[in-house]
Amino acid sequence: MSKHKDIGPQDEAAGPTGRDKLLAAALKLAAKSRSLSTIGVRELGREAGLNPNTFYRHFNNLDDLSMALIDKLGRELRAPLQTLRRSLTSREENVVRTVELVFDFAKLQPEVFMVGVRELYGASQPVREALRKVIDEVAGDLAEDMRVMEITPGLDDRTARELAEVVVVQTFHSTLDYLEHPDRRNEILRRVVQFINALFVGAMAIHAGLPLATMVSTQKLKKPD
Amino acid sequence: MSKHKDIGPQDEAAGPTGRDKLLAAALKLAAKSRSLSTIGVRELGREAGLNPNTFYRHFNNLDDLSMALIDKLGRELRAPLQTLRRSLTSREENVVRTVELVFDFAKLQPEVFMVGVRELYGASQPVREALRKVIDEVAGDLAEDMRVMEITPGLDDRTARELAEVVVVQTFHSTLDYLEHPDRRNEILRRVVQFINALFVGAMAIHAGLPLATMVSTQKLKKPD
DNA sequence: CTTAATGGTAGACACTCGTATACAACGCTG
DNA sequence: CAGCGTTGTATACGAGTGTCTACCATTAAG
Numbered sequence: 001m002s003k004h005k006d007i008g009p010q011d012e013a014a015g016p017t018g019r020d021k022l023l024a025a026a027l028k029l030a031a032k033s034r035s036l037s038t039i040g041v042r043e044l045g046r047e048a049g050l051n052p053n054t055f056y057r058h059f060n061n062l063d064d065l066s067m068a069l070i071d072k073l074g075r076e077l078r079a080p081l082q083t084l085r086r087s088l089t090s091r092e093e094n095v096v097r098t099v100e101l102v103f104d105f106a107k108l109q110p111e112v113f114m115v116g117v118r119e120l121y122g123a124s125q126p127v128r129e130a131l132r133k134v135i136d137e138v139a140g141d142l143a144e145d146m147r148v149m150e151i152t153p154g155l156d157d158r159t160a161r162e163l164a165e166v167v168v169v170q171t172f173h174s175t176l177d178y179l180e181h182p183d184r185r186n187e188i189l190r191r192v193v194q195f196i197n198a199l200f201v202g203a204m205a206i207h208a209g210l211p212l213a214t215m216v217s218t219q220k221l222k223k224p225d
Numbered sequence: 226m227s228k229h230k231d232i233g234p235q236d237e238a239a240g241p242t243g244r245d246k247l248l249a250a251a252l253k254l255a256a257k258s259r260s261l262s263t264i265g266v267r268e269l270g271r272e273a274g275l276n277p278n279t280f281y282r283h284f285n286n287l288d289d290l291s292m293a294l295i296d297k298l299g300r301e302l303r304a305p306l307q308t309l310r311r312s313l314t315s316r317e318e319n320v321v322r323t324v325e326l327v328f329d330f331a332k333l334q335p336e337v338f339m340v341g342v343r344e345l346y347g348a349s350q351p352v353r354e355a356l357r358k359v360i361d362e363v364a365g366d367l368a369e370d371m372r373v374m375e376i377t378p379g380l381d382d383r384t385a386r387e388l389a390e391v392v393v394v395q396t397f398h399s400t401l402d403y404l405e406h407p408d409r410r411n412e413i414l415r416r417v418v419q420f421i422n423a424l425f426v427g428a429m430a431i432h433a434g435l436p437l438a439t440m441v442s443t444q445k446l447k448k449p450d
Numbered sequence: 451c452t453t454a455a456t457g458g459t460a461g462a463c464a465c466t467c468g469t470a471t472a473c474a475a476c477g478c479t480g
Numbered sequence: 481c482a483g484c485g486t487t488g489t490a491t492a493c494g495a496g497t498g499t500c501t502a503c504c505a506t507t508a509a510g
Contacts, residue, residue, distance in 0.1 A: 202427025
Protein backbone atom coordinates (compact mmCIF):
# COMPACT_ATOMS: atom_id res chain seq x y z
CA MET A 1 0.00 0.00 0.00
CA SER A 2 3.02 2.21 0.29
CA LYS A 3 5.86 2.73 -2.10
CA HIS A 4 8.61 3.79 0.17
CA LYS A 5 11.34 3.19 -2.35
CA ASP A 6 11.24 6.72 -3.55
CA ILE A 7 14.81 7.85 -3.66
CA GLY A 8 14.68 11.55 -4.09
CA PRO A 9 17.20 14.22 -3.34
CA GLN A 10 15.96 14.78 0.22
CA ASP A 11 13.02 12.57 1.02
CA GLU A 12 12.12 10.69 4.21
CA ALA A 13 9.45 13.25 4.88
CA ALA A 14 6.79 11.21 3.18
CA GLY A 15 8.00 7.83 4.40
CA PRO A 16 8.69 7.65 8.11
CA THR A 17 9.77 4.27 9.33
CA GLY A 18 7.29 2.11 11.19
CA ARG A 19 9.12 2.78 14.41
CA ASP A 20 8.61 6.49 14.02
CA LYS A 21 4.99 5.97 13.17
CA LEU A 22 4.54 4.02 16.37
CA LEU A 23 6.29 6.68 18.42
CA ALA A 24 4.15 9.40 16.92
CA ALA A 25 1.01 7.39 17.49
CA ALA A 26 1.95 6.76 21.10
CA LEU A 27 2.52 10.45 21.65
CA LYS A 28 -0.77 11.32 20.07
CA LEU A 29 -2.75 8.78 22.04
CA ALA A 30 -1.05 9.57 25.31
CA ALA A 31 -1.64 13.27 24.89
CA LYS A 32 -5.24 12.90 23.95
CA SER A 33 -6.41 10.57 26.60
CA ARG A 34 -4.62 8.44 29.08
CA SER A 35 -1.12 7.78 30.26
CA LEU A 36 1.54 6.00 28.28
CA SER A 37 1.44 2.79 30.24
CA THR A 38 -2.24 2.25 29.64
CA ILE A 39 -2.15 2.42 25.87
CA GLY A 40 -2.83 -0.88 24.21
CA VAL A 41 -0.55 -2.46 21.68
CA ARG A 42 -3.43 -3.01 19.34
CA GLU A 43 -4.68 0.52 19.84
CA LEU A 44 -1.23 1.75 19.00
CA GLY A 45 -1.01 -0.25 15.83
CA ARG A 46 -4.42 0.96 14.79
CA GLU A 47 -3.46 4.60 15.26
CA ALA A 48 -0.22 4.09 13.39
CA GLY A 49 -1.95 2.28 10.55
CA LEU A 50 0.03 -0.85 11.20
CA ASN A 51 -0.58 -4.36 12.28
CA PRO A 52 -0.68 -4.83 16.03
CA ASN A 53 2.17 -7.25 15.92
CA THR A 54 4.48 -4.83 14.21
CA PHE A 55 4.95 -3.23 17.59
CA TYR A 56 6.99 -6.20 18.72
CA ARG A 57 9.36 -5.80 15.81
CA HIS A 58 10.62 -2.59 17.36
CA PHE A 59 9.90 -2.70 21.07
CA ASN A 60 9.63 -5.25 23.79
CA ASN A 61 7.46 -3.37 26.24
CA LEU A 62 5.40 -0.27 26.41
CA ASP A 63 8.02 0.89 28.87
CA ASP A 64 10.56 0.31 26.15
CA LEU A 65 8.68 2.59 23.82
CA SER A 66 8.22 5.12 26.59
CA MET A 67 11.92 5.33 27.20
CA ALA A 68 12.55 5.89 23.51
CA LEU A 69 10.02 8.67 23.59
CA ILE A 70 11.64 10.30 26.58
CA ASP A 71 15.03 10.12 24.94
CA LYS A 72 13.58 12.00 22.03
CA LEU A 73 11.97 14.52 24.35
CA GLY A 74 15.21 15.16 26.17
CA ARG A 75 17.14 15.70 22.98
CA GLU A 76 14.53 17.96 21.41
CA LEU A 77 14.17 20.12 24.48
CA ARG A 78 17.74 20.47 25.62
CA ALA A 79 19.21 21.41 22.28
CA PRO A 80 17.22 24.61 21.73
CA LEU A 81 17.73 25.58 25.33
CA GLN A 82 21.47 25.34 24.94
CA THR A 83 21.32 27.26 21.71
CA LEU A 84 19.41 30.01 23.42
CA ARG A 85 21.84 30.12 26.27
CA ARG A 86 24.65 30.83 23.86
CA SER A 87 22.70 33.68 22.29
CA LEU A 88 21.97 35.45 25.54
CA THR A 89 24.62 37.86 26.62
CA SER A 90 22.89 40.17 29.03
CA ARG A 91 21.91 38.59 32.29
CA GLU A 92 18.91 40.81 32.72
CA GLU A 93 16.84 38.98 30.17
CA ASN A 94 18.01 35.49 30.90
CA VAL A 95 15.17 34.28 33.08
CA VAL A 96 12.34 35.67 31.03
CA ARG A 97 13.81 34.59 27.76
CA THR A 98 14.41 31.08 28.96
CA VAL A 99 10.90 30.66 30.27
CA GLU A 100 9.53 32.13 27.08
CA LEU A 101 11.52 29.66 25.07
CA VAL A 102 10.19 26.76 27.04
CA PHE A 103 6.65 28.00 26.62
CA ASP A 104 7.13 28.55 22.91
CA PHE A 105 8.47 25.08 22.59
CA ALA A 106 5.47 23.81 24.49
CA LYS A 107 3.15 25.56 22.09
CA LEU A 108 4.91 23.91 19.19
CA GLN A 109 4.88 20.43 20.65
CA PRO A 110 2.09 20.31 23.19
CA GLU A 111 1.84 16.55 23.31
CA VAL A 112 5.45 16.13 24.25
CA PHE A 113 5.08 18.36 27.25
CA MET A 114 1.74 17.05 28.37
CA VAL A 115 2.95 13.51 28.29
CA GLY A 116 6.27 14.41 29.84
CA VAL A 117 4.86 16.20 32.85
CA ARG A 118 2.14 13.64 33.26
CA GLU A 119 4.50 10.69 33.30
CA LEU A 120 6.62 12.45 35.91
CA TYR A 121 4.09 11.12 38.38
CA GLY A 122 2.93 8.17 36.36
CA ALA A 123 2.79 4.50 37.09
CA SER A 124 6.06 3.29 35.64
CA GLN A 125 9.07 3.87 37.82
CA PRO A 126 11.65 3.53 35.04
CA VAL A 127 9.83 6.19 33.07
CA ARG A 128 9.68 8.46 36.08
CA GLU A 129 13.37 8.12 36.68
CA ALA A 130 14.22 8.79 33.06
CA LEU A 131 12.19 11.96 33.19
CA ARG A 132 13.82 13.04 36.42
CA LYS A 133 17.11 12.62 34.67
CA VAL A 134 16.01 14.91 31.87
CA ILE A 135 14.95 17.48 34.41
CA ASP A 136 18.23 17.08 36.24
CA GLU A 137 20.12 17.75 33.05
CA VAL A 138 18.12 20.84 32.24
CA ALA A 139 18.55 22.02 35.80
CA GLY A 140 22.25 21.44 35.45
CA ASP A 141 22.32 23.62 32.37
CA LEU A 142 20.43 26.30 34.20
CA ALA A 143 22.72 26.14 37.20
CA GLU A 144 25.66 26.53 34.87
CA ASP A 145 23.97 29.57 33.37
CA MET A 146 23.44 31.06 36.77
CA ARG A 147 27.07 30.61 37.64
CA VAL A 148 28.58 31.89 34.39
CA MET A 149 26.27 34.85 33.99
CA GLU A 150 26.41 35.67 37.65
CA ILE A 151 22.67 35.77 38.02
CA THR A 152 22.98 34.82 41.65
CA PRO A 153 26.46 36.03 42.52
CA GLY A 154 28.02 34.68 45.63
CA LEU A 155 25.64 31.82 46.03
CA ASP A 156 27.28 28.48 46.72
CA ASP A 157 27.00 25.87 43.99
CA ARG A 158 24.87 23.49 45.92
CA THR A 159 22.20 26.02 46.73
CA ALA A 160 22.28 27.30 43.19
CA ARG A 161 21.75 23.80 41.94
CA GLU A 162 18.80 23.26 44.24
CA LEU A 163 17.26 26.51 43.13
CA ALA A 164 17.70 25.59 39.50
CA GLU A 165 15.93 22.32 40.06
CA VAL A 166 12.93 23.91 41.70
CA VAL A 167 12.76 26.49 38.94
CA VAL A 168 12.81 23.88 36.21
CA VAL A 169 10.18 21.72 37.83
CA GLN A 170 7.92 24.67 38.48
CA THR A 171 8.33 25.91 34.93
CA PHE A 172 7.48 22.53 33.50
CA HIS A 173 4.37 22.27 35.62
CA SER A 174 3.31 25.73 34.59
CA THR A 175 3.62 24.63 31.02
CA LEU A 176 0.56 22.47 31.45
CA ASP A 177 -1.46 25.38 32.76
CA TYR A 178 -0.09 27.47 29.94
CA LEU A 179 -1.29 24.98 27.38
CA GLU A 180 -4.63 24.33 28.99
CA HIS A 181 -5.62 27.96 29.41
CA PRO A 182 -4.75 29.96 26.30
CA ASP A 183 -6.64 32.96 27.63
CA ARG A 184 -4.48 33.20 30.73
CA ARG A 185 -1.09 32.78 29.14
CA ASN A 186 0.26 36.21 29.89
CA GLU A 187 -0.85 35.87 33.47
CA ILE A 188 0.83 32.50 33.80
CA LEU A 189 4.05 33.73 32.25
CA ARG A 190 4.05 36.68 34.61
CA ARG A 191 3.57 34.45 37.61
CA VAL A 192 6.36 32.10 36.70
CA VAL A 193 8.80 34.93 36.11
CA GLN A 194 7.74 36.59 39.34
CA PHE A 195 8.20 33.32 41.17
CA ILE A 196 11.65 32.74 39.79
CA ASN A 197 12.77 36.26 40.55
CA ALA A 198 11.46 36.13 44.08
CA LEU A 199 13.19 32.84 44.63
CA PHE A 200 16.54 34.12 43.38
CA VAL A 201 16.33 37.35 45.30
CA GLY A 202 15.31 35.59 48.47
CA ALA A 203 18.07 33.04 48.24
CA MET A 204 20.63 35.75 47.80
CA ALA A 205 19.21 37.85 50.59
CA ILE A 206 19.43 34.92 52.94
CA HIS A 207 22.89 34.09 51.73
CA ALA A 208 23.93 37.68 52.24
CA GLY A 209 23.57 37.15 55.95
CA LEU A 210 20.09 37.81 57.11
CA PRO A 211 19.63 35.76 60.27
CA LEU A 212 17.10 33.02 59.90
CA ALA A 213 14.94 34.25 62.74
CA THR A 214 14.32 37.55 61.04
CA MET A 215 13.76 35.77 57.82
CA VAL A 216 10.31 34.69 58.73
CA SER A 217 9.32 37.61 60.83
CA THR A 218 11.22 40.11 58.69
CA GLN A 219 10.58 43.17 60.71
CA LYS A 220 13.98 44.34 59.60
CA LEU A 221 12.76 44.43 56.05
CA LYS A 222 10.34 47.13 56.89
CA LYS A 223 7.63 48.03 54.53
CA PRO A 224 7.97 51.30 52.70
CA ASP A 225 5.11 53.24 54.18
CA MET B 226 -19.21 -20.56 49.51
CA SER B 227 -18.42 -18.05 52.20
CA LYS B 228 -19.63 -17.76 55.72
CA HIS B 229 -19.91 -14.07 56.18
CA LYS B 230 -22.19 -14.39 59.10
CA ASP B 231 -19.49 -13.39 61.56
CA ILE B 232 -21.06 -10.47 63.32
CA GLY B 233 -19.02 -8.84 66.02
CA PRO B 234 -20.55 -7.14 69.02
CA GLN B 235 -21.72 -4.14 67.09
CA ASP B 236 -18.68 -2.37 66.00
CA GLU B 237 -17.93 -1.06 62.56
CA ALA B 238 -14.23 -1.69 62.54
CA ALA B 239 -14.71 -5.27 61.51
CA GLY B 240 -17.59 -4.54 59.23
CA PRO B 241 -17.09 -1.49 57.08
CA THR B 242 -19.78 -0.87 54.54
CA GLY B 243 -19.24 -2.07 51.03
CA ARG B 244 -18.79 1.46 49.82
CA ASP B 245 -15.89 1.99 52.21
CA LYS B 246 -14.38 -1.30 51.20
CA LEU B 247 -14.45 -0.21 47.60
CA LEU B 248 -12.92 3.15 48.42
CA ALA B 249 -10.14 1.53 50.40
CA ALA B 250 -9.52 -0.99 47.66
CA ALA B 251 -9.35 1.75 45.05
CA LEU B 252 -6.84 3.67 47.14
CA LYS B 253 -4.73 0.60 47.63
CA LEU B 254 -4.72 -0.37 43.99
CA ALA B 255 -4.10 3.14 42.74
CA ALA B 256 -1.20 3.61 45.12
CA LYS B 257 0.40 0.32 44.28
CA SER B 258 0.25 0.39 40.58
CA ARG B 259 -1.56 2.57 38.19
CA SER B 260 -3.73 5.63 38.10
CA LEU B 261 -7.27 5.74 39.35
CA SER B 262 -8.90 5.89 35.98
CA THR B 263 -7.26 2.71 34.79
CA ILE B 264 -8.45 0.48 37.57
CA GLY B 265 -11.01 -2.05 36.47
CA VAL B 266 -14.35 -2.50 38.12
CA ARG B 267 -13.72 -6.21 38.41
CA GLU B 268 -10.24 -5.69 39.79
CA LEU B 269 -11.75 -3.39 42.34
CA GLY B 270 -14.39 -5.84 43.43
CA ARG B 271 -11.79 -8.56 43.70
CA GLU B 272 -9.57 -6.44 45.93
CA ALA B 273 -12.53 -5.45 48.07
CA GLY B 274 -13.74 -9.03 48.35
CA LEU B 275 -17.00 -8.15 46.68
CA ASN B 276 -18.83 -9.02 43.57
CA PRO B 277 -17.86 -6.89 40.57
CA ASN B 278 -21.37 -5.64 40.15
CA THR B 279 -21.57 -4.30 43.68
CA PHE B 280 -19.56 -1.37 42.43
CA TYR B 281 -22.55 -0.10 40.55
CA ARG B 282 -24.64 -0.08 43.68
CA HIS B 283 -22.55 2.77 45.01
CA PHE B 284 -20.97 4.53 42.05
CA ASN B 285 -21.78 5.23 38.47
CA ASN B 286 -18.30 5.77 37.14
CA LEU B 287 -14.75 5.37 38.19
CA ASP B 288 -14.70 9.12 38.07
CA ASP B 289 -17.55 9.08 40.54
CA LEU B 290 -15.53 6.99 42.93
CA SER B 291 -12.51 9.18 42.36
CA MET B 292 -14.41 12.27 43.34
CA ALA B 293 -15.59 10.60 46.52
CA LEU B 294 -12.00 9.72 47.29
CA ILE B 295 -10.85 13.26 46.72
CA ASP B 296 -13.56 14.59 48.95
CA LYS B 297 -12.27 12.34 51.67
CA LEU B 298 -8.72 13.44 51.03
CA GLY B 299 -9.65 17.08 51.24
CA ARG B 300 -11.48 16.66 54.49
CA GLU B 301 -8.78 14.52 56.09
CA LEU B 302 -6.00 16.85 55.12
CA ARG B 303 -7.53 20.23 55.75
CA ALA B 304 -8.83 19.55 59.23
CA PRO B 305 -5.48 18.77 60.91
CA LEU B 306 -3.88 21.68 59.11
CA GLN B 307 -6.44 24.05 60.53
CA THR B 308 -6.03 22.54 63.97
CA LEU B 309 -2.32 23.06 63.78
CA ARG B 310 -2.73 26.61 62.64
CA ARG B 311 -4.67 27.38 65.78
CA SER B 312 -1.96 25.85 67.97
CA LEU B 313 0.88 27.86 66.50
CA THR B 314 1.49 31.15 68.23
CA SER B 315 5.00 32.06 67.31
CA ARG B 316 5.35 32.91 63.71
CA GLU B 317 8.96 31.83 63.55
CA GLU B 318 8.10 28.19 63.58
CA ASN B 319 5.09 28.41 61.38
CA VAL B 320 6.63 27.34 58.11
CA VAL B 321 8.64 24.45 59.45
CA ARG B 322 5.83 23.15 61.61
CA THR B 323 3.35 23.25 58.82
CA VAL B 324 5.57 21.40 56.41
CA GLU B 325 6.38 18.88 59.08
CA LEU B 326 2.72 18.31 59.70
CA VAL B 327 2.07 17.68 56.05
CA PHE B 328 4.95 15.25 55.89
CA ASP B 329 3.82 13.44 59.00
CA PHE B 330 0.39 13.15 57.57
CA ALA B 331 1.91 11.79 54.39
CA LYS B 332 3.78 9.17 56.37
CA LEU B 333 0.56 8.09 58.00
CA GLN B 334 -1.45 7.90 54.82
CA PRO B 335 1.01 7.45 52.00
CA GLU B 336 -1.49 6.15 49.50
CA VAL B 337 -3.68 9.19 49.81
CA PHE B 338 -0.85 11.49 48.94
CA MET B 339 0.60 9.40 46.18
CA VAL B 340 -2.73 9.09 44.48
CA GLY B 341 -3.56 12.73 45.07
CA VAL B 342 -0.41 14.12 43.54
CA ARG B 343 -0.49 11.62 40.73
CA GLU B 344 -4.03 12.41 39.71
CA LEU B 345 -3.18 16.09 39.65
CA TYR B 346 -1.80 15.39 36.21
CA GLY B 347 -3.91 12.38 35.44
CA ALA B 348 -6.23 11.60 32.61
CA SER B 349 -9.56 12.67 34.05
CA GLN B 350 -10.25 16.35 33.90
CA PRO B 351 -12.99 16.38 36.58
CA VAL B 352 -10.60 14.69 38.97
CA ARG B 353 -7.87 17.16 38.14
CA GLU B 354 -10.16 20.07 38.79
CA ALA B 355 -11.39 18.65 42.07
CA LEU B 356 -7.81 18.28 43.23
CA ARG B 357 -6.96 21.78 42.16
CA LYS B 358 -9.83 22.93 44.25
CA VAL B 359 -8.44 21.12 47.29
CA ILE B 360 -5.09 22.76 46.69
CA ASP B 361 -6.78 26.10 46.27
CA GLU B 362 -8.50 25.71 49.60
CA VAL B 363 -5.33 24.75 51.41
CA ALA B 364 -3.55 27.64 49.72
CA GLY B 365 -6.34 29.91 50.88
CA ASP B 366 -5.83 28.73 54.43
CA LEU B 367 -2.12 29.38 54.13
CA ALA B 368 -2.65 32.82 52.69
CA GLU B 369 -4.93 33.60 55.60
CA ASP B 370 -2.20 32.41 57.94
CA MET B 371 0.33 34.62 56.25
CA ARG B 372 -1.92 37.60 56.62
CA VAL B 373 -2.99 37.08 60.21
CA MET B 374 0.43 36.14 61.54
CA GLU B 375 2.14 38.78 59.47
CA ILE B 376 4.58 36.37 57.97
CA THR B 377 4.87 38.51 54.90
CA PRO B 378 3.89 41.94 56.18
CA GLY B 379 3.05 44.57 53.65
CA LEU B 380 2.60 42.18 50.79
CA ASP B 381 -0.56 42.69 48.79
CA ASP B 382 -3.18 40.01 49.05
CA ARG B 383 -2.97 38.88 45.50
CA THR B 384 0.76 38.29 45.57
CA ALA B 385 0.45 36.57 48.92
CA ARG B 386 -2.17 34.30 47.50
CA GLU B 387 -0.01 33.39 44.53
CA LEU B 388 2.90 32.67 46.80
CA ALA B 389 0.77 30.45 48.97
CA GLU B 390 -0.33 28.47 45.98
CA VAL B 391 3.18 27.83 44.78
CA VAL B 392 4.22 26.84 48.27
CA VAL B 393 1.40 24.34 48.64
CA VAL B 394 1.98 22.76 45.25
CA GLN B 395 5.69 22.49 45.83
CA THR B 396 5.16 20.98 49.25
CA PHE B 397 2.77 18.41 47.89
CA HIS B 398 5.17 17.41 45.19
CA SER B 399 7.97 17.12 47.67
CA THR B 400 5.80 14.78 49.64
CA LEU B 401 6.25 12.17 46.95
CA ASP B 402 10.00 12.44 47.13
CA TYR B 403 9.75 12.34 50.89
CA LEU B 404 7.83 9.10 50.76
CA GLU B 405 9.93 7.49 48.08
CA HIS B 406 13.29 8.19 49.70
CA PRO B 407 13.15 7.52 53.44
CA ASP B 408 16.90 7.94 53.70
CA ARG B 409 16.82 11.48 52.39
CA ARG B 410 13.93 12.80 54.41
CA ASN B 411 15.82 15.33 56.46
CA GLU B 412 17.44 16.64 53.33
CA ILE B 413 14.10 16.99 51.60
CA LEU B 414 12.52 18.73 54.56
CA ARG B 415 15.42 21.14 54.72
CA ARG B 416 15.10 21.91 51.03
CA VAL B 417 11.40 22.61 51.18
CA VAL B 418 11.76 24.92 54.15
CA GLN B 419 14.67 26.68 52.51
CA PHE B 420 12.66 27.07 49.37
CA ILE B 421 9.68 28.54 51.16
CA ASN B 422 11.77 30.92 53.16
CA ALA B 423 13.67 32.12 50.12
CA LEU B 424 10.44 32.65 48.28
CA PHE B 425 8.91 34.71 51.08
CA VAL B 426 11.99 36.78 51.65
CA GLY B 427 12.44 37.40 47.96
CA ALA B 428 8.85 38.45 47.43
CA MET B 429 9.05 40.91 50.28
CA ALA B 430 12.40 42.24 49.20
CA ILE B 431 11.08 42.90 45.74
CA HIS B 432 7.96 44.42 47.16
CA ALA B 433 9.98 46.66 49.42
CA GLY B 434 12.09 47.76 46.49
CA LEU B 435 15.40 46.72 47.90
CA PRO B 436 18.41 47.38 45.68
CA LEU B 437 19.29 43.74 45.94
CA ALA B 438 16.18 42.98 44.03
CA THR B 439 17.00 45.12 41.11
CA MET B 440 19.72 42.79 39.98
CA VAL B 441 17.41 40.14 38.75
CA SER B 442 14.00 41.65 38.81
CA THR B 443 14.34 44.37 36.26
CA GLN B 444 13.63 42.18 33.33
CA LYS B 445 10.97 43.15 30.91
CA LEU B 446 8.43 40.84 29.43
CA LYS B 447 8.43 40.34 25.73
CA LYS B 448 5.25 41.53 24.13
CA PRO B 449 2.69 38.77 23.82
CA ASP B 450 2.05 37.26 20.46
C1' DC C 451 20.10 -18.13 -7.75
C1' DT C 452 20.15 -19.16 -3.09
C1' DT C 453 20.07 -17.55 1.49
C1' DA C 454 19.00 -14.98 5.30
C1' DA C 455 17.60 -11.04 7.73
C1' DT C 456 14.35 -7.38 8.40
C1' DG C 457 9.72 -5.26 8.58
C1' DG C 458 4.97 -6.10 8.11
C1' DT C 459 0.68 -9.12 7.90
C1' DA C 460 -2.98 -12.66 9.21
C1' DG C 461 -5.22 -15.72 12.22
C1' DA C 462 -6.01 -17.80 16.43
C1' DC C 463 -5.99 -18.75 21.64
C1' DA C 464 -7.01 -17.67 26.13
C1' DC C 465 -7.83 -14.46 28.60
C1' DT C 466 -9.99 -9.81 31.10
C1' DC C 467 -13.10 -6.44 30.81
C1' DG C 468 -17.80 -3.59 31.37
C1' DT C 469 -22.26 -4.24 31.82
C1' DA C 470 -27.14 -6.23 31.44
C1' DT C 471 -30.42 -9.25 33.54
C1' DA C 472 -32.15 -11.99 37.06
C1' DC C 473 -32.21 -13.40 41.83
C1' DA C 474 -31.54 -13.50 47.04
C1' DA C 475 -31.12 -11.54 51.75
C1' DC C 476 -31.78 -7.76 54.56
C1' DG C 477 -34.11 -3.72 57.18
C1' DC C 478 -37.60 -0.73 56.84
C1' DT C 479 -42.63 0.95 57.13
C1' DG C 480 -47.36 0.15 56.39
C1' DC D 481 -48.48 -10.08 57.45
C1' DA D 482 -47.21 -7.70 52.84
C1' DG D 483 -44.57 -4.44 50.27
C1' DC D 484 -40.34 -2.20 49.16
C1' DG D 485 -35.91 -0.08 48.73
C1' DT D 486 -31.08 -1.24 49.55
C1' DT D 487 -27.13 -4.13 49.15
C1' DG D 488 -24.90 -8.01 47.45
C1' DT D 489 -24.67 -12.23 44.30
C1' DA D 490 -24.65 -15.36 40.02
C1' DT D 491 -24.51 -15.80 35.27
C1' DA D 492 -23.86 -14.59 30.74
C1' DC D 493 -22.67 -12.01 26.45
C1' DG D 494 -19.89 -9.36 23.36
C1' DA D 495 -16.01 -6.69 22.78
C1' DG D 496 -11.22 -5.82 23.36
C1' DT D 497 -6.79 -7.34 24.78
C1' DG D 498 -1.57 -9.51 24.75
C1' DT D 499 0.90 -12.56 22.49
C1' DC D 500 2.06 -16.97 19.92
C1' DT D 501 2.90 -19.11 15.39
C1' DA D 502 3.03 -18.95 10.66
C1' DC D 503 3.28 -16.55 6.27
C1' DC D 504 4.63 -12.78 2.80
C1' DA D 505 7.76 -8.95 0.67
C1' DT D 506 11.78 -6.58 0.17
C1' DT D 507 16.59 -6.08 0.52
C1' DA D 508 21.51 -7.38 0.60
C1' DA D 509 25.23 -10.78 0.51
C1' DG D 510 27.25 -15.16 -1.01
